[in-house]
Amino acid sequence: MPDWPFEPPRKPMEARVRERFPEPPGWAYEPKWDGFRALAWSAGPDGEPRLDSRNERPLLRYFPELREALDALPVGAVVDAEIVVVTDDVTNFDALQQRVHPAESRIHRLSVETPAQLVAFDLLAIGGEDLRAQPFEARRSHLEALLAGLDAPWSLTPSTHDLATAEEWHTRFEAAGCDGIVAKRLDGAYVEGKREMLKIKHRRTIDAVVGGYRVHKEGDRIGSLLLGMYDAEGRMHFVGHISGFADEERV
Structure with missing residues (x-):
């Protein structure tokens, strides 16, 4: 981990469930991905990047194919992202869960058979500068600039300020494995560990x-x-x- 001029972030900002979409203006709407939430850190003085779970558990050993993606981050960068596995154009949470396994041979085999991807949706620091106090609208601009220079397995999550588009995504993206929509205040700071975002999840009922x-x-x-x-x-x-x-x- 680099020598940060501030206390580095440890836990991602959380979301609370809401039945209805918050009304604009002042909101950004994004797909809620069905994967593992993670903070991706650029390499520190020891040359080692980090990929930590929401509970600060190191995940990189389970996803060795993501090492190159983390190495591509600029110095002093921390990205809030989702680790996902996509099969047949659909996020596959079951396949993702199988990636967390103690056997090295299985880890490396699955890294080839079901490689993971990183979907970025917030930027907490860049160049060692703490961005958490900045409004989300500014952090999103920084994130877009960063992702413009990064290749797969990185991708930038879609974002819209238009409620009708968000409602259409809520329906259309369900078939791709998304779990709903996340709403973020455009003027909101990043408050780690707190439920400052809203999530509008899909409601599906079956007898099983x-x-x-x-x-x-x-x-x-x-x-x-x-x-x-x-x-x-x-x-x-x-x-x-x-x-x-x-x-x-x-x-």
Whole structure:
């Protein structure tokens, strides 16, 4: 980590759920990606970049194919991003979860079979300058300038100030695996660890059977429940998963 002239950010800013879109003006609307939230750090004096989870867990060892993308960041940069895996043009959270595995051989095999990407949506620092107190509109301009010089696996999340466009995205991007829309105040500072953003999530209801579970990536408790539905012949088929449990809900 570089020698920062300020206390560097540790935790990403969070969002709280809201049923309706906030009315313009004064808001930016962006897709909510279905992946792992991460802070991406440029290389420090030791030459090592960082990719840390929302709980400050190092993730780079699980995604070695992203090392070159982090090396491309300018000195003193911290990017708020989402790690995603895309298969058949759809974000695949199940494939992403499988990337977090202790076996080095599996890590390297999956880095080729299901490579990850980084979707950037905020910039916390650049050139060692702390941008968190700046309004989001200014941080977004800095982020756009940064991403203009970066190639895949980096990409810049779409953003709009138009409510009708955001509502159309909310419907259209669901098929691509997005989990809803995030709304950010254009004049809002970046407050790490606080629920300063709004998220308007998709609401989907089915009657399903719990057929199994996956272990949480940060422990030995339940991370997600695997859901199935029976067909006309009584055979169960996997239809998806549910996650997002609070710590006290995991067993």
